[in-house]
Amino acid sequence: MALVGRKLDRLEETANMIGATAETLVLQADVADEAQIEAVFARAVNHYGQLDLLFNNAGTSAPKAAIDMVDLRHFNRVLATNVTGAFLCARAAFRQMKTQDPQGGRIINNGSVSAHVPRPNGAPYTISKHAITGLTRQISLDGRPYNIACGQIDIGNAATGVADNLNAGMLQPDGRTSPEPVMPLASVAEAVRCMAGLPLDSNIQFMTIMATQMPFIGRG
Template sequence: MTEIAGNHKAGTAGVAVVTGAGSGIGRAVARELAAAGWRVALAGRREEPLRATAAGPAAEAAVIPTDVTRPEAVDALFSAVLDRFGRVDLLFNNAGAGAPAVALDELTYDQWRSVVDVNLTGAFLCAQAAFRVMRAQDPQGGRIINNGSISAHTPRPLSIAYTATKHAVTGLTKSLSLDGRPYRIACGQIDIGNAATEMTERMAAGTLQANGRLMTEPLMDVADVARTVLHMASLPLEANVQFATVMATSMPYIGRG
């Protein structure tokens, strides 16, 4: 079901699609964009969390439950956005999943495949659909921002599926940037480390380090991530933040391992 929330007139900043918009980084970014005047399509698997996101400050938000691993669902998402808003100016490719932190030889095929399906195939399907729309629309062009991760650069222990897919997202970003040039389609990537969300609450008990010890790691406000994405999204298409790393200042990243 697709539903429009918000009573304000359409913003002038453009039309954004945010995947994984029902919680955490996706919710924070969607609300930041909406507050800045963007019309935002909220995509995620579950409708109720998307409704909760839409209940925050919003210029205009469309709730569109979507499974990004299914090509037909992604096509339906972008068709719904075009029906409601007429174009797509921004995709924040944010939906992501992880696997249990187990030894490599204990990771099952299904666990591996589920991470690849969301983090890589889902990101590709959404980028492909956005690219198709942006190339054809008038005025032509738009921007895609992929959510990479600190793990797009260096892994945590016991995270081979997540790390491999996030490294692959970097390749996706580079190819999109190159292939989008003739059509005014810019693509950048934000690599995030330790933003305080529901997903990082488990880190309170300590996070496994490369030396085998558990250590409590610093967190940063997720609002700082949202402001960074808004900055990237607000640039003219003649300018692009290719890669941005935003992280808790004292987290173990530089020198990890």
């Protein structure tokens, strides 16, 4: 297993949480930097000999603002991480999976329920997650001849670092601010494990996992 991200302390924290062994690589890189991504994928493949799975999980968001008030700096930063970063990682994985023997592998993209329905004042994030759906579909199509499967998991309210905001109250489309239910992070991990554990002749194309009572269907 290789863990890749910008913040080395968070990567090491994750490695400790999962009980990583000496075989686990902790690789610091900015997913939006082409040279850094090419280097970490080359190092991982050199270490393990092949690449079976990519979970495209890096993501960020922007300060909440109506679309006419969105700062271009924030928009570009979100797209750099959420779209360019996902593309660069998927491209590197696809190249390896296409040429290795045995051929093939699986790519799982982390979308969001915002890939289906937006939150108020969330244009940069919503746009980026709709782009992930396009990336997922394209990889699924282009990967068919090479036994490369691609799916997307769209995650709703989970007990991560943003749970405090959800508990405190989120702006709803009708103008109210209301707390929203969250689901255990373990539920998300189990869903990803389910997708990752399938044989390559089977694929979960799109999965939505969410807190049962959160506003999503008919959001707000």
